[in-house]
Amino acid sequence: MTDTGTTRSAPATRTATRGARTVRPSLLAFAGLGLAVLAEAGSIGLLGLSGWFISSCAIAGGATFSAFSYIAPSGGVRSFALLRIAAGYGERLTEHSVVLQRLGALRLRFFTDAASRPAGRIRPLRDGELLDRAMSDTEALSRTLITVTSPIVVFLVTGAAATAIAVIASPAAGVVLGIAWAVSPLLARARVSRVVADSTVRAQITGELVTALDAWPELASLGAADHLAKRATVLLDRLESRERRTSRYDERRSLALTLFSAVTLAVIAAAGALVDHAGAANLTLVLLLGIGTLALPGRLAAALDARADAHRAEKRLAATMGSEDAPLPAIQVEVGPEGLALTGYRLPADSLRSTDRTISAALGPGETLVVTGVSGSGKTTFLDALSAALPGHGVISSRIDDHLFTGTIADNLRLGRPAATDDELASLLSELLLDRAGITLSTPVGVGGRPLSGGEQTRIRLARALAARPGVLLVDEPTAGLDAETSAVVLHTLRHRLHVDSILVLALHTVTPEARIALGWWCDVITFD
Numbered sequence: 001m002t003d004t005g006t007t008r009s010a011p012a013t014r015t016a017t018r019g020a021r022t023v024r025p026s027l028l029a030f031a032g033l034g035l036a037v038l039a040e041a042g043s044i045g046l047l048g049l050s051g052w053f054i055s056s057c058a059i060a061g062g063a064t065f066s067a068f069s070y071i072a073p074s075g076g077v078r079s080f081a082l083l084r085i086a087a088g089y090g091e092r093l094t095e096h097s098v099v100l101q102r103l104g105a106l107r108l109r110f111f112t113d114a115a116s117r118p119a120g121r122i123r124p125l126r127d128g129e130l131l132d133r134a135m136s137d138t139e140a141l142s143r144t145l146i147t148v149t150s151p152i153v154v155f156l157v158t159g160a161a162a163t164a165i166a167v168i169a170s171p172a173a174g175v176v177l178g179i180a181w182a183v184s185p186l187l188a189r190a191r192v193s194r195v196v197a198d199s200t201v202r203a204q205i206t207g208e209l210v211t212a213l214d215a216w217p218e219l220a221s222l223g224a225a226d227h228l229a230k231r232a233t234v235l236l237d238r239l240e241s242r243e244r245r246t247s248r249y250d251e252r253r254s255l256a257l258t259l260f261s262a263v264t265l266a267v268i269a270a271a272g273a274l275v276d277h278a279g280a281a282n283l284t285l286v287l288l289l290g291i292g293t294l295a296l297p298g299r300l301a302a303a304l305d306a307r308a309d310a311h312r313a314e315k316r317l318a319a320t321m322g323s324e325d326a327p328l329p330a331i332q333v334e335v336g337p338e339g340l341a342l343t344g345y346r347l348p349a350d351s352l353r354s355t356d357r358t359i360s361a362a363l364g365p366g367e368t369l370v371v372t373g374v375s376g377s378g379k380t381t382f383l384d385a386l387s388a389a390l391p392g393h394g395v396i397s398s399r400i401d402d403h404l405f406t407g408t409i410a411d412n413l414r415l416g417r418p419a420a421t422d423d424e425l426a427s428l429l430s431e432l433l434l435d436r437a438g439i440t441l442s443t444p445v446g447v448g449g450r451p452l453s454g455g456e457q458t459r460i461r462l463a464r465a466l467a468a469r470p471g472v473l474l475v476d477e478p479t480a481g482l483d484a485e486t487s488a489v490v491l492h493t494l495r496h497r498l499h500v501d502s503i504l505v506l507a508l509h510t511v512t513p514e515a516r517i518a519l520g521w522w523c524d525v526i527t528f529d
């Protein structure tokens with residue numbers, strides 16, 4: 001083998017061998033592209049010319065629709081050609097518009113359902129992978145009219161009509177066709193459950209492979225790359241054997257359907273000739289109807305596969321939509337002119353607490369509450385419970401969440417308050433020391449907040465919450481990942497940019513003296529552990 005490239009280390013990536021000669025991959029690629037363009041040009045030419053021919057014949061022959069006869073069938077051919085073109089076009093228009101509407105409705109329902117839940121309690125909205133899956137499931141479900149219902153209805157109606165015509169033309173042959181048509185779904189159905197089971201396992205293996213790829217850099221840094229590579233190889237082997245099985249199922253199914261059709265057509269011919277003594281014209285008609293009808297089970301099988309997929313998508317979507325976290329602990333909230341009274345919040349006995357504790361707090365206008373404690377002591381859950389309970393009391397509260405969107409910093413901040421002025425937003429950036437990092441209102445934000453650092457993203461989310469001027473602001477670990485100086489400035493800004501009557505509730509791992517100074521010494525502190 002000749003290495004025609006410049007780097008000797010990876011010739012296989014640059015050359016491909018065909019027989020004794022070595023062909024440059026770039027040349028092969030060019031040849032492939034050229035052939036693809038020619039093939040497409042051929043199909044377009046064929047489609048354009050034949051479509052034009054058939055349509056013009058069909059339109060020109062419109063006047064002879066009624067002149068159909070077996071002897072001079074051109075009127076019928078034209079009618080069917082015109083019917084096929086017009087109905088096919090109309091079918092695509094109507095079915096696709098139904099699918100689009102259904103997709104819109106399903107996605108709207110999904111997001112409306114999510115919006116009606118307590119903030120942050122629907123998992124798919126916090127988990128990109130689940131959201132992606134939910135979106136593709138809604139798409140699969142919205143398409144069932146095209147992938148499932150339409151082929152099934154076509155199978156039933158055209159199969160029944162063709163059988164009826166066949167019975168009129170040649171009763172015994174027609175009955176044979178009818179029986180074959182009626183039992184054909186069994187052949188189509190037989191493989192559905194196996195294929196579905198197969199595709200479920202395939203999805204699991206693919207998921208594991210994706211996880212292995214995600215974990216690669218981390219495990220490589222731990223020296224476990226070889227182990228992971230072995231595991232990935234096993235998974236790839238399993239995937240390959242599944243793929244082979246699936247294609248074997250497909251081959252067997254088409255073979256079974258072809259044999260079934262061939263045998264049925266032979267029996268139809270025999271029944272027509274021997275029992276009905278049908279003439280050549282009728283026998284030909286019944287056989288042609290048989291060929292058309294017996295092509296339907298293949299489409300039915302694809303529809304049944306699609307139906308099984310749609311059922312799984314529906315179940316998964318229901319599970320995704322219902323996949324809330326465990327119910328939140330109860331908390332009694334009373335809101336009045338004298339502020340917020342929180343009572344009855346129970347911290348259960350566990351490894352951190354030898355007995356139950358019930359937390360209560362009274363927060364006057366403008367006061368700050370800090371909940372603190374070791375990891376796992378329940379700070380985040382307390383904020384979640386409070387955040388879920390507050391809206392029921394007409395309190396405008398803001399719970400800092402993880403989401404930044406593509407656009408500019410200003411776009412993200414104005415999600416908090418669309419009417420906020422540039423000056424107001426710019427001063428928030430500078431008070432949170434974001435201007436020092438060169439961040440301005442026009443700085444672009446990429447997907448998931450990239451390329452901003454974690455600390456910058458947190459401060460932008462804080463700025464957005466402050467811009468919204470909430471009556472109660474709930475913040476979980478606002479200083480995580482920030483240096484001591486920035487932490488103090490952030491806490492000070494949080495307290496002092498909030499309205500003087502607004503209540504601030506924070507969860508902090510540790511309450512340092514600097515944090516107390518920044519928040520005001522009089523803030524309430526509850527330790528959870």
Ligand SMILES: Nc1ncnc2c1ncn2[C@@H]1O[C@H](COP(=O)(O)OP(=O)(O)OP(=O)(O)O)[C@@H](O)[C@H]1O
Pocket residue numbers: 329345346347348373374375376377378379380381382
């Ligand atoms: N009041 C509660 N009742 C029942 N379970 C609770 C309660 N509070 C916390 N938990 C449970 O304890 C676990 C830890 O809680 P949580 O995540 O709120 O702790 P945390 O202090 O915020 O931890 P970290 O600082 O590591 O984020 C969770 O599984 C949570 O469901």
